[in-house]
Amino acid sequence: xxxxxxxxxxxxxxxxxxxxxxxxxxxxxxxxxxxxxxxxxxxxxxxxxxxxxxxxxxxxxxxxxxxxxxxxxxxxxxxxxxxxxxxxxxxxxxxxxxxxxxxxxxxxxxxxxxxxxxxxxxxxxxxx
Amino acid sequence: xxxxxxxxxxxxxxxxxxxxxxxxxxxxxxxxxxxxxxxxxxxxxxxxxxxxxxxxxxxxxxxxxxxxxxxxxxxxxxxxxxxxxxxxxxxxxxxxxxxxxxxxxxxxxxxxxxxxxxxxxxxxxxxxxxxxxxxxxxxxxxxxxxxxxxxxxxxxxxxxxxxxxxxxxxxxxxxxxxxxxxxxxxxxxxxxxxxxxxxxxxxxxxxxxxxxxxxxxxxxxxxxxxxxxxxxxxxxxxxxxxxxxxxxxxxxxxxxxxxxxxx
Numbered sequence: 001x002x003x004x005x006x007x008x009x010x011x012x013x014x015x016x017x018x019x020x021x022x023x024x025x026x027x028x029x030x031x032x033x034x035x036x037x038x039x040x041x042x043x044x045x046x047x048x049x050x051x052x053x054x055x056x057x058x059x060x061x062x063x064x065x066x067x068x069x070x071x072x073x074x075x076x077x078x079x080x081x082x083x084x085x086x087x088x089x090x091x092x093x094x095x096x097x098x099x100x101x102x103x104x105x106x107x108x109x110x111x112x113x114x115x116x117x118x119x120x121x122x123x124x125x126x127x128x
Numbered sequence: 129x130x131x132x133x134x135x136x137x138x139x140x141x142x143x144x145x146x147x148x149x150x151x152x153x154x155x156x157x158x159x160x161x162x163x164x165x166x167x168x169x170x171x172x173x174x175x176x177x178x179x180x181x182x183x184x185x186x187x188x189x190x191x192x193x194x195x196x197x198x199x200x201x202x203x204x205x206x207x208x209x210x211x212x213x214x215x216x217x218x219x220x221x222x223x224x225x226x227x228x229x230x231x232x233x234x235x236x237x238x239x240x241x242x243x244x245x246x247x248x249x250x251x252x253x254x255x256x257x258x259x260x261x262x263x264x265x266x267x268x269x270x271x272x273x274x275x276x277x278x279x280x281x282x283x284x285x286x287x288x289x290x291x292x293x294x295x296x297x298x299x300x301x302x303x304x305x306x307x308x309x310x311x312x313x314x315x316x317x318x319x320x321x322x323x324x325x326x327x328x329x330x331x332x333x334x335x336x337x338x339x340x341x342x343x344x345x346x347x348x349x350x351x352x353x354x355x356x357x358x359x360x361x362x363x364x365x366x367x368x369x370x371x372x373x374x375x376x377x378x379x380x381x382x383x384x385x386x387x388x389x390x391x
Contacts, residue, residue: 021259021373022227023312025216026383043380046371047242047259050380066382073366099219104382125182125243125363 021047027096027106035065035105036092042085046071051085051093051107067093069107070120078121089113154278157271160252165269170250173268174294175331177246177253180366181338183239184359192239193311194342194356205317205349211390212316220388222316223309227384228391229373230307233283234300235325235342237262239358245368253289253296258368266298273301281321283308289329296329310344320348336362 037055051067069075072082085091090113095105109119158165185191201209212222226232232240242258251269256262266287273279273288279302289298305321323346330339338360343353378384 021229021377022381022384023221023224023389025219025221025313026224026386026388028219041380043376045374045377046369047373048377048381052380066380068381068383071369071371073369098383098386098388100387102382102386104386106383124185124241125366 024106026098026100028099029096029106031096032094032108033097033105034092034094035067036090037065039085039087039089039091040064041087042082044072044075044082046073049075051091051110053091053093055103063103065093066104067095067107068104074121078119080118084112084118085110154275156274157267157269160249160265160267160269165251166249168250168269171291173248173250173296174291175296175333177248177296177329177331177338180243180245180363180368181360182243182363183241184337184361185241187359191358192236192241193313193315194235194239194344194354194358195311195315198315198317199350199352199354201317201350202348204320208316208318212314215390216314220390222314222390224312224384224389224391225307225309226312227378227381227389229378231262231283232257232259233303233308233319234264234285234287235344236309236312237264237284238340242371243363243366243368244360256368258371260371260373261368266296268296273299276302281305285323285325294330296327298325298327298329300325300327310349318349320346322346322348 035053035055037053039051039053041052043050049069049072051069053065053067054062055065057063072080092111094108094110096108097105107120109117111117183192208223215222231237237257237259238244240257240259244258245256247254251267253266253268255264255266262284264284264287266289268289268291271288273286279286281302281304283304285300286302287298287300289296301324303319303321303323308319310317310319323344326343328341332339339357340360341355341357343355345353
């Protein structure tokens with residue numbers, strides 16, 4: 001079963017603030033994909049947190065995906081904890097994919113095993 | 129200047145032998161944290177930058193950039209700018225050195241969209257970016273720049289500041305000449321060894337907003353002065369944290385080894 005879904009393009013996000021330690025232009029932020037799979041690792045770390053998950057490919061082969069996230073400072077503001085994900089959790093992730101099609105994306109949101117959907121606050125401070 | 133003669137007599141085979149120095153030896157200034165330096169009588173500073181600051185992005189989401197407007201670039205810069213624009217047109221990224229763990233350096237580190245802690249003492253302002261904990265020190269104790277043949281060049285340069293009325297004027301020079309960029313996102317503008325940045329820093333008492341007016345020159349890469357003004361707001365509900373470009377980071381960030389990178 002194919003576990004990678006293309007979603008409709010979402011609002012252009014290229015103008016959003018740069019927060020990553022790398023160039024965000026490698027991600028196609030004009031569209032999103034959904035990947036479903038089993039968490040192999042969730043790392044709560046600066047300057048990025050990340051999710052690794054095994055995703056079943058078209059021919060049944062399993063591909064390990066990397067989903068890049070904001071630092072914990074911002075994730076906390078969106079309700080995240082270091083214990084939100086654990087290996088083995090079945091999740092569905094929405095992400096902006098790498099332009100090259102490599103198995104990675106910039107995190108947009110996740111559906112947790114209990115159905116809860118968590119996003120990621122924008123990495124901006126002092127805007128209130 | 130001091131005259132010092134160093135002579136080490138070795139008593140064991142293989143022990144290091146220091147060469148004899150014959151001439152002037154540079155005497156560094158008193159340390160900025162030396163009690164004697166801190167206690168020296170000085171005019172009271174017109175403001176205290178101590179706090180945590182975050183670049184104001186209200187003007188545009190790209191307010192972290194120092195252009196446009198841009199100055200007239202030299203051929204040495206245009207080569208890189210055109211290459212980065214061509215890469216962008218193909219959906220690729222040119223020379224993402226920060227992603228490869230090279231320091232952002234001044235001026236980009238100031239607006240990297242991470243909080244920056246500033247601690248002002250009578251002798252220096254210590255700036256620590258939340259991004260990779262990049263350390264920048266502005267010495268305000270009256271010292272001069274280190275002689276060019278002694279200074280250790282860096283990505284943040286050597287900053288010497290002096291108060292002029294209600295303004296802290298900071299002169300930063302001695303940058304490295306590699307892996308240091310003035311912009312990103314399709315504008316790969318290199319920063320060279322001749323880069324010099326003068327910042328005029330003011331604190332608006334009414335808005336509690338920090339204003340920094342940048343005047344940047346680098347004759348290798350652009351003509352004349354490149355000016356830009358940035359604003360920073362206090363953020364009192366966050367502290368900077370330990371942030372390092374650890375080996376496991378890029379191993380898990382496929383974007384830093386993507387085929388779309390042109391290094």
